[in-house]
Amino acid sequence: MGKILDIQPGDRILISRTDKLGDLVLALPFVETMKLRYPDCRIDILASLYASPILENNKSIDGIVRVQNDQLIKDQLYKKDLLHKIKLGNYNVVVALYPERHVSQLFYKAAIPFRVGTARRFHSVFFNYHIFHSRKVNKKHEYQYNLDFLQFFKRGKTVNEPRVYPKDKEVRNARRILGEVGINRNFVTLHPGSGGSAERWPLEKFIRLYQILSEAGVSVIISGSEPEGETIRAKSQELGIPVKTIAGETDLRTLAAVLSLSDVVVANSTGPLHVAVAVGTKVVGLYPGRKVMSPGRWGPVGKDHQVIQPPVKECNCPPDACRCMETIPEEKVAAAVVALLAKQTGAVVSG
Secondary structure (H helix, E strand, O other), X not given: OOOOOOOOOOOEEXXXXXXXXXXXXXXXXXXXXXXXXXXXXXXXEEEEOOOHHHHOOOOOOOEEEEEOXXXXXXXXXXXHHHHHHHHHOOOOEEEEOOOOHHHHHHHHHOOOOEEEEEXXXXXXXXXXXXXXXXXXXXXXXXXXXXXXXXXXXXXXXXXXXXXXXXXXXXXXXXXXXXXXXXXXXXXXXXXXXXXXXXXXXXXXXXXXXXXXXXXXXXXXXXXXXXXXXXXXXXXXXXXXXXXXXXXXXXXXHHHHHHHHHOOEEEEEOOHHHHHHHXXXXXXXXEOOOOHHHOHHHHOOOOOOOEEEOOOOOOOOOOHHHOOHHHHOOHHHHHHHHHHHHHHHHOOOOOO
16 A cells, blocks of 8 residues: 555646547546545646547546647657646646656656656656556556556545536537437447557448448437548448448537437447546447457446457457457347447337
8 A cells, every 4th residue: 555645735736647538538537536535636637639628627627738749759849848837837746647758757857746656667767656556467447547546645435437528518519510410319329430549340340230220210320530531431332321420520529429419329449439438328339359458458437338349259360460350240239239229218129
């Protein structure tokens, strides 16, 4: 058990998680727990520029420091400017949930008194309080690894599920975008993207799933980025299966609002899947059969979500040549969606 840090009312705490969207969402239970235990302290979050909007409208977060990771690595002037911002924060404590080397060095240079990070890394030297755990063994969920850092803080209530809070105007905008493609209520969102972080269920499978659900009377929409939208439309035309898509029509906050309005979301192991969970929507998550990508570590948090993996128990394929995800049948995913719809809305789907 780590030494409990001497934190006083009015102290300023910086929590750092500068990697991908899903990782940041899974840090939110730790963030909200810290605010519950230290309501009189300022809690700021250091996050990547891309993922940081997901933190907005969260009453547990007092401020957001945004970092462009590519600039941090290659631009010394940018690095100097970020150091200046951190110094201006006058932080008493920093907790590096993700100990990126360049950022960790800045905490040391900013002379933050309590610097908490993981041990056994080259840049662990920049921290003066170390947590001894190894995430590589995948013994528990990522959000639980984040909660391990609580050993340095006073006891109290613990938040165990991430929450993202769309604003009313974002929900109204999401309804407008959906209405423009004929989606008004009771619908399923398919999000084929993966951000390149995991083997994924192929796009053509998502489009055939769209067809199966549509023929069964389910309203379906496909979401994604603008480049993904171009690919979705091209593949839809190639397969001869017309689809409704809002890919490229939403920023991250509006996408969160769309996912909050959905009855069920189907996605690969990716950030938007965790966003869907965090806005209270049930998901069908499609996960590879690799231990490092296991749903035990990266799966949806909470009850009643569905996880589907390839039939093979343990995938040993070369990552750049793996086709195991293609063995997940569209009909199996459709059945999981229909079961969740029945549980969520009471709807009986034909077909």
